[in-house]
Amino acid sequence: MKGCDASILLDGTGSLISEKRSNPNRNSARGFEVIDEIKSALEKACPHTVSCADVMALAARDSIVLAGGPSWEVPLGRKDSRGASLSGSNNNIPAPNSTFQTLLTKFKLQGLDIVDLVTLSGCHTIGNARCVLFRQRLYNQSGNSKPDFTLDQSYAAQLRARCPRSGGDQNLFFLDFVSPTKFDNSYFKNLLSFKGLLNSDQVLVTKNQVSLELVKKYAGSNELFFEQFAKSMVKMGNISPLTGSRGEIRKNCRKINS
Numbered sequence: 588m589k590g591c592d593a594s595i596l597l598d599g600t601g602s603l604i605s606e607k608r609s610n611p612n613r614n615s616a617r618g619f620e621v622i623d624e625i626k627s628a629l630e631k632a633c634p635h636t637v638s639c640a641d642v643m644a645l646a647a648r649d650s651i652v653l654a655g656g657p658s659w660e661v662p663l664g665r666k667d668s669r670g671a672s673l674s675g676s677n678n679n680i681p682a683p684n685s686t687f688q689t690l691l692t693k694f695k696l697q698g699l700d701i702v703d704l705v706t707l708s709g710c711h712t713i714g715n716a717r718c719v720l721f722r723q724r725l726y727n728q729s730g731n732s733k734p735d736f737t738l739d740q741s742y743a744a745q746l747r748a749r750c751p752r753s754g755g756d757q758n759l760f761f762l763d764f765v766s767p768t769k770f771d772n773s774y775f776k777n778l779l780s781f782k783g784l785l786n787s788d789q790v791l792v793t794k795n796q797v798s799l800e801l802v803k804k805y806a807g808s809n810e811l812f813f814e815q816f817a818k819s820m821v822k823m824g825n826i827s828p829l830t831g832s833r834g835e836i837r838k839n840c841r842k843i844n845s
């Protein structure tokens with residue numbers, strides 16, 4: 588959580604509290620066994636050379652390519668952390684009910700700007716989110732027992748069918764219901780028709796003019812979205828990496844070297 592240093596991959600031990608247990612990551616972050624598989628193949632072919640942090644940056648790029656998205660060159664040479672930060676993970680990761688201002692502030696604290704915020708949010712063109720993370724929008728957005736009026740009401744009714752007032756917390760919903768497994772600009776088109784799933788998605792068109800213009804630009808052009816997405820991913824991947832003699836190359840991504 589201090590940067591792109593693979594701290595999230597560490598399992599808890601007697602002396603280390605895993606970031607996997609933080610509020611944003613608990614019951615959420617997954618796929619760790621995929622990283623294990625890549626890392627163990629790498630250690631066989633070329634031991635002690637590629638860090639877990641670099642594996643994650645490369646795997647993120649490659650999964651986006653496989654889903655039909657853009658490709659880019661990933662700058663390499665990150666080292667892995669020898670610790671984790673539960674409080675960093677709890678405090679620095681934006682929440683799905685964050686306000687626009689909070690989202691922007693959290694991005695800015697990491698050196699990312701409004702263009703990065705809108706563009707990188709476009710990653711919600713793939714994947715799922717759990718009912719518990721957007722339920723408030725369906726039933727009681729502002730404490731007045733009314734749904735979020737910036738959510739298309741027939742879309743809201745569909746969501747309520749599998750995301751009841753209580754229960755079903757872990758039910759999964761596509762972040763982009765139009766093309767949930769394809770990396771494309773339909774996420775931005777959905778936002779313009781008030782069919783963003785998370786509050787943090789929808790506020791990109793309802794709370795800020797600059798952000799709205801960016802959403803319109805990407806909704807109108809896959810190419811412009813892809814081009815900036817690649818740049819913003821490189822920027823995000825360069826958040827305070829450990830380099831040189833700082834950090835280590837873990838043998839097993841789940842544990843610091845002994």
Ligand code: HEM
Pocket residue numbers: 614615616617681682683684685690704707708710711713714715716717720785787
């Ligand atoms: C702008 C701030 C962001 C917020 C508030 C946010 C929030 C969320 C939430 C709440 C989920 C669902 C998690 C769950 O159900 O457990 C999610 C899923 C996801 N997010 Fe974000 N996210 C943000 C930015 C990003 C960025 C920058 C990326 C990548 C560049 C990204 C990629 C994803 C992906 C791929 C999923 C689906 C994961 C899966 O299906 O397992 N998100 N996000």
